[in-house]
Amino acid sequence: MPNPIKRTVFFVSDGTGLTAEALGHSLLTQFEDVEFKQIRIPFLDNIAKAQDAVARINAQGELDGMRSIVFTTLVNQDLASIVHQSDAFCLSYFETFLSPLEAELGQKSNHTVGRSHGTADSSDYKKRIEAINYTLAHDDGITDRDLEESDVILVAVSRCGKTPTSLYLAMQFGLKVANFPLIPEDFDRGRLPSTLERHRPKLFGLTIQPERLTQIREERRAASKYASLPNCRYEIAEAEKMMRREGIRWLDSSTKSIEEISTTILQELKLR
Structure with a gap:
């Protein structure tokens, strides 16, 4: 039996990271022949943390000899753009779903951090x-x-x-x-x-x-x-x-x- 393919996956968020992780898991479970090492980076809320995350993602890619996969739910576009500059395959929850939804509804979202798992309600x-x-x-x-x-x-x-x-x-x-x-x-x-x-x-x-x-x-x-x-x-x-x-x-x-x-x-x- 051949050894499974191994890839590292990061879940990056300015909140708990649970939404990014749930989204990622629902997709990753479709690939039975790949073994995923999963790392969560929560509460990424400033430039320094974003830069540290990029360094960590790039270092892991070098260690693996293969770029990492990154799922993000970063609301702040400046922080998101920094993370997406990493040498990785990045998927953004908000870019994929929120922008088309804004277009359909004809209005901008409030881009508030922590709405999914906060105590707003x-x-x-x-x-x-x-x-x-x-x-x-x-x-x-x-x-x-x-x-x-x-x-x-x-x-x-x-x-x-x-x-x-x-x-x-x-x-x-x-x-x-x-x-x-x-x-x-x-x-x-x-x-x-x-x-x-x-x-x-x-x-x-x-x-x-x-x-x-x-x-x-x-x-x-x-x-x-x-x-x-x-x-x-x-x-x-x-x-x-x-x-x-x-x-x-x-x-x-x-x-x-x-x-x-x-x-x-x-x-x-x-x-x-």
């Missing part, structure tokens, strides 16, 4: 913080208080991805998410915990392939009954049986990213 920011706090307080069945405030309640056997999915929904969409593990006592009883039955419309389930669950649990508790393949098969089969019987919508998280799982939940529960 204080109500939205406050909502996300409240959602994160709620989600952390309701992780893994810690409490069943205030479930009426939740937007989503995830249920699944242990290690199916409930916690990362819950936090992603809270951080990205400002949703209050609780999650509860389905345990052998629930299967013996043959029904959901009574605290969850009252919130059935908010419930969404996750499942996973037994072999994958065993791998994940082995990292946590090696050579235990908890991680054994027969036990994983039993728990998953019982959980899926319960979700079918209770009419809970669910999906298999084995090969899906958190983003895909979250998008499905949003669609299925018709959440905005």
